[in-house]
Amino acid sequence: MLKKTVLNAAHRAMNARMVDFGGWDMPVNYGSQIEEHNAVRNNCGMFDVSHMCPVDVVGADCRAFLSRLVANDVAKLKVSGKALYAAMLNDAGGVIDDLIIYFLTDTRFRIVVNAGTAEKDLAWMQAKVAEWKLDVTITQRRDGANNLGIIAVQGPNARAKVWEVLPQAKAATEGLKAFFAAEVDQYFIASTGYTGEDGYEIMLPADEAEALWNKLNAVGVAPCGLGARDTLRLEAGMNLYGQDMDETVSPLDAGLAWTVSLNTERDFVGKAALLANGQQKQFLGLILLDKGVLRGHQKVMTPHGDGEITSGSFSPTLQQSIALARLPLGVQIGDEVEVDIRGKALKAKVTKPVFARNGKAVI
Amino acid sequence: MSNVLANLKYTASHEWMLLNADGSVTVGITDHAQEALGDLVFVELPEVGAHFDAEKEIAVVESVKAAADVYAPISGTVTEVNQAAVDAPESVNQDAYAAWLFKMTPDNVADLDKMLDAAAYQAVADAA
Numbered sequence: 162m163l164k165k166t167v168l169n170a171a172h173r174a175m176n177a178r179m180v181d182f183g184g185w186d187m188p189v190n191y192g193s194q195i196e197e198h199n200a201v202r203n204n205c206g207m208f209d210v211s212h213m214c215p216v217d218v219v220g221a222d223c224r225a226f227l228s229r230l231v232a233n234d235v236a237k238l239k240v241s242g243k244a245l246y247a248a249m250l251n252d253a254g255g256v257i258d259d260l261i262i263y264f265l266t267d268t269r270f271r272i273v274v275n276a277g278t279a280e281k282d283l284a285w286m287q288a289k290v291a292e293w294k295l296d297v298t299i300t301q302r303r304d305g306a307n308n309l310g311i312i313a314v315q316g317p318n319a320r321a322k323v324w325e326v327l328p329q330a331k332a333a334t335e336g337l338k339a340f341f342a343a344e345v346d347q348y349f350i351a352s353t354g355y356t357g358e359d360g361y362e363i364m365l366p367a368d369e370a371e372a373l374w375n376k377l378n379a380v381g382v383a384p385c386g387l388g389a390r391d392t393l394r395l396e397a398g399m400n401l402y403g404q405d406m407d408e409t410v411s412p413l414d415a416g417l418a419w420t421v422s423l424n425t426e427r428d429f430v431g432k433a434a435l436l437a438n439g440q441q442k443q444f445l446g447l448i449l450l451d452k453g454v455l456r457g458h459q460k461v462m463t464p465h466g467d468g469e470i471t472s473g474s475f476s477p478t479l480q481q482s483i484a485l486a487r488l489p490l491g492v493q494i495g496d497e498v499e500v501d502i503r504g505k506a507l508k509a510k511v512t513k514p515v516f517a518r519n520g521k522a523v524i
Numbered sequence: 525m526s527n528v529l530a531n532l533k534y535t536a537s538h539e540w541m542l543l544n545a546d547g548s549v550t551v552g553i554t555d556h557a558q559e560a561l562g563d564l565v566f567v568e569l570p571e572v573g574a575h576f577d578a579e580k581e582i583a584v585v586e587s588v589k590a591a592a593d594v595y596a597p598i599s600g601t602v603t604e605v606n607q608a609a610v611d612a613p614e615s616v617n618q619d620a621y622a623a624w625l626f627k628m629t630p631d632n633v634a635d636l637d638k639m640l641d642a643a644a645y646q647a648v649a650d651a652a
Contacts, residue, residue, distance in 0.1 A: 178562075193617075194588050195563045388562060388589055454566045454586040475565040475588050482566075503584070 166211035167310045167367040171374050175384050182387055183277040185212040190386035197389035198477045201356050202520045205316035206385035207377050214279035215302040215309050215349075215364055216272040216286070222295035223270050227262060229429050230289060232412060234422035238264035244340045244353055246420055248412045249282065250431025254438060255408040256415065258282050259400060261353060263342045271342075271349070273311075275402045279303065289430070302364075309349075310370030312363050314382060315393075317520060319360030323350075326376040334361065355390060357397025357518035392474050395483065398446065398515035404457055405444075405471040405485055411435060414487060415471075416444030416514055442468070445494065446512035447484040448524065453502050455484035455509070460501040465491035470500065478517040479524065485514050526556035526649055529621055533636055534645035535597045537579075540621065543636055548603055552624040553585060553594060553616065556649040561587040564613035569605040569626055576600065576628070578635065583625055585616065598635040600628035 163186035172179065177188035188209065190197060200206040218226065227235040233247035243264050249257045258278040263271045274282045283301055290297045302309045314323050324331040327350075333343040334350050339359075342351035349364040365373060378384060391401070398416075400406055406415035413421065413435060421435065447470065449455050455473030466489040473484030484500075492498065494513055499506040516524050528534075533541040538557035542550040558564065566586040576582045576596035583594035604627040609616055615623040630636065640648065 178559075189589065190562055193563055198588075392588055452566065453568070454591060456591060475586075477588070 164212070166209055167370045168209040168211060168374055171371050172209065172384070175378070177384070177386060180387075182212070185276060187212060188384070188386040189388045191384050194386065194388035194392065195477045197383060197385035198392050200383040201316045201358055201385060201389065201393055202478060202517070203317070204383070205314065205318040205322050205360075205381070206383045206389065207374070208313040208315070208385050208387070208390050209311075209374070210313050210362070211303070211310040211367070211370065212276035213303075213311055214274050214276065214282075215311070216274060216283065217300045217302060218270040218272060218297060219268060219300070220295070220297040221268055222297050223268055226290060226293065226295050226297045227270060228427055229293065230286065231260070231262070232421040232429055232431060232435070234425065234427060235262060235264070236427070238262070241265060242337075242341045242343055244342060244351060246340075248417055248420055249285070250412065250429070250435075251408055252431060252434065254411045254431040254434030256402070256406045256410055256412055256417075257285060257408060259402050259406070259417070263351065265344070277403060308367045309364045310367040312365075312370060312374060312377070313354055313356075313360065314363065314377060315354045315356040315358045315360035317359060319358070322377060322380055322382050323361050323363070325380050326373065355397075355399055356393040357399070358393070358520070392477060395472055395474055395485065396476050396478055396517035398485065398513075400485070401472055411438060411441070413440040414442040414444065416485070440490070442487045443490055443492065444514055445486060445488050445492065446514040446516060446524075447473075447486050447498070447500070447509040448479070448512055449482040449484075449500065449507060449509045450497070451507040453482060453507055455482045455500060455502075461486050461488060461509070462499040462501065462506065463489060463492050463496070465489040468492070476516055479522055483516050484509075526554070526559050527621075528554070528556075528642050528646045528649065530642045532621070533639035533641065534648075535595065535639060536648050537595050538649075539594060539597045541597050541636065541639060543633070544627070547633060548627045548629050549598065549600065549636065550624045550627050551597060553620055554645070554649070555620045556652065557592070558617050558620045560652070561585065561592055562589045563587055564616050567610045567613045567616070567625070569610060570602045572602050572605060574602050576602070585613070594625065596628070597639065598628075598630050599632070600630040603627045603629050
């Protein structure tokens, strides 16, 4: 039995093509993935991401808890509403999950974790609270009473469209810089996203989500499926948990060194392993020069040894196939390498792992 | 819902076939297949003159989402490929029955009689 978000009926009413996405019945597209992708780059689109799990972290020891729990340093969160992207590691330095932490007060934080990892994340967090004997309460907000829906509205016109249907939110959100959140009545509105475009992610009581979804659609916000979400995040060079990294991969080998804060006295789970192992691979982009489509798990042949594509697809913005890949140290941006696609060695160019943001190619 | 044409033969792996007056068979992927794959961005077709046994991988279609093999519906020799589909993969999304992929000369034209008719394929597509 697939799990359904509170917007399931709304997707079906909009003729979504539904797929099993990690046990969730989710829309992959509403017709054309490429049109949805372009709507977000050029105008505005919305995604149901209610399968992701908000987790409220409350109590006197919130900061002490989060400081040890994740590889990024919550000491960077000084202003209420500020968000931090972080990796939660196991003792071996592998990534249990990547998540966003929102700082509300010193005794109240909100974390949003991935759909497929939510149960193990919660169990891990609860175990650490007990092990470290801290005054922290962990409450998931996805299922059951008081659950939340999440709608991501993304694109250059996203903010204006959100204000059109939620005028009461304009004053509190128009000054939000990237990676902040504001609470407006029952709405938790964050200037975060997974597309490389401006916009908001809106958490709200689940029973209000369908009304907001339909109001946004009525003012011209295109419903977009998880297919477009994947090509948008790939172009933006954003990692996908389970593909670009997992429990066997160090954040240093997954392009996440920028989220790992190693230069202070602070200890965190996995730190010793990261210091012992260092960086073994580099996480870079590829653009296919020959015709074809790069896909996850394809082998990359370089003069420094073999690497592997972790995510690949066709880039609607570049009109070429692009990929994120884990490559041997020594490979340089600009190098030409070969990718094994069905037994043929096709030529690809190594790039930085960001292809398009804010409506434009950046390669 | 996806479209199934009455005058064609089909495979359970979502290829369609049209028997031409000259004895050749035109092959493409069905409307149901293009809809399931989503926006196509890459088509790779076989070499003209190559022989394929039935159910062997003969071509590849890739959408933004996934790569899919196309299988030789019957044993035969490739006589022509549709370069227009290679140059504009989206034409297969626009009309999967107009944007054919290749033509082949069957080893045994009677093999076509064993293929699914429109009603039988409709049942396959509905169940998918």
